[in-house]
Amino acid sequence: MLEELAFVSVRGLGLGALFALLALSLNVIYQATHILNFAQGSMLVLGGLAGVMLSGHDYGTPIWFAGMLGTGLVMAAVMAVQGVITLWPLRHSTEQQSWLITTLAVSIIISAVLLLTQGPWSSEFIGEVPSFPVLDMRTPLPYLVLPLMAVFWFVALRLFLRRSLQGLALSALSQDLDAAAAAGLHVRRLQIAAFAISGLITGTAGYAAAPIISISAESGIRYVISGFVVAVVGGMGSMAGAIVAGPLVGILAMIATYRFGGQYQGFVSLIVLAGMLFLKPNGLFGFTAARRV
């Protein structure tokens, strides 16, 4: 039984890392704009679709990496465009809630385009998925790649936001948009850059996770909810919170499923969310109105 618990925990870590990556990408946008991007799950699915399209050709690792980088860059561009669309109505007032509609609309449009171009069927990763041993069982390689990717993006974001001028400028936006504008920062450009960075993270995550996620017109909403739960549990806007909460939620859900049954799989993450909101509404690493810049 201990072996099996360890095995499901490794799987939970992998899935949780995917949710953590989604939460990181949501937080990047949230910090710069205070917008929750409901299209994030659909963007993940697009990244996964790129991974599926390159499957079955046995290209080898260098091509796989090149594909991941290419997907990330393309998704960065796509999300930068989404950023322009989402932020355009807000140019006169940041108090509007039009982003609720525009981000949801983008999610629906992506679903519709997928339905029209790919059909209603889910896109399956073709061919053998490399795996690694866990005790005496095997696990697909994405369950190892995703945690490493989550750590990579967390460290990269931390260095960027704290050590680079552009990153510091983005951090300033998260404190006070008006003050940042008054200080001469190009707020809109920085916010669109935030969308692009988010696309880079989401695109590479979707590509790497292609063999294990559901890639279909209607699966985007499921992933954005998982990412949102992790972002809230970790503390909205907190990168450290996302990187801790993701694996925590993933592992708890998998262990609960193993011990009590599959009907608790989705239930557990919502219980964790509700419990966190009750005990610590700002999340594990969230805090109220402290200036960091």
Next chain:
Amino acid sequence: MTTTRSTHLQKKGRAWFLAAALPALALGGFAAGAQAQDAIRMGVLPSATGPGAAIGAALTAGVDLAVSEINAAGGIQGRKIEQIKGDTQSNPTTAAGEARRLIDREKIQILIGPLVSQEAVPAVEVATAAKVVQITNAGTAVLTPAVGPYHFSFNTSTATAAKVIVDFAADQLKVKTIGILADDGGQSKSGVAEIKKELAARGLTVAGEQEYRFRADDMSPQILSLRRANPDVVVFLTSTVEDGTKMLRTLADVGWQPKVLGASAMSVYASAIARSTGAKAFANVYSIAYRGMTYCASDAEGASTYAQFARKLERHSPGSAGKISVSLASEYYDAVNLLAAGIAATGGTDGTKLARWMETEGSKVKLIHGAISPSAESHFLFGPAELAMVERPNDTRADGLMKRFGC
């Protein structure tokens, strides 16, 4: 002068005659045209969007093919079929709303769909109130003739499927303990309940039971939990290619190869699943299939009506070849032809007459799937005699048929 007056009268008479004849001719022409244009309005209600869109595409393809053939042949007693389409969006509430829209606003006379039990149940309520004959694929035992007197299911009831599965496990595989792994859909829940009833009746033990979310990301906790229970065989209920693929891949990952008994979806999706898992994953897999989709060694290849239908479907829907479930499309092709036969026999679409005809005469209609067995007691068109077990359902002959077990 007489000649002039007589000519004038003749001309006037001709004018009056023409004035009277023309409208009569026009009315007669209009009536003939009206009769020719008095199309049969058939509602078609698949899940065109949402999680069930893949199976909705199969329904649409099968219905389109059947309707185009019937209309090309002149329609049903001169009346063409006009399709009025809806979309349940894979949502039970939307399914009921769409059924109401099709019946009340679009004035459909017969209804095909929805497909699955959780969407069909609310839609059946609407169709029953309007006395509209309806064919779905719902397998839930809730839809009895008392509940849905005008509803027929191109499926077997979950109770019948459960009996076939459990009898096979006990009599052919000689097992004593069963594990159950099923998705969280309505039909699967109904199936699990029926399987447990049959197991109790046969004195077999449920060693473990697990549920997974439709389109699950990971089934390893469920499968490891079942492995710990060590059943002789695992009964697996699924609705998608994706979940079937995930299940078989996870079995390989954890190094556990129990015998797997699948419901009809496993047979339907086997080829698509094998494209991702490889044929080896099906080494210990058995599943239910409709007899018309199976063969014995003595059956000539390519001769079956199912094989012929598969070729027709590929020609009709070339863009979806290999993706649409041929089995599901064939059921809806048969559904349209069954209704067409009933309308021709009863002279119309009157719900009570048509339903009665389906119960008493429907079994005589030649369909792709061979025999069906509706009755006043059961509106499930497939009874136990129309089902067979197959081994390695991915291993199909060139004509797409699976080999019957023990044959």
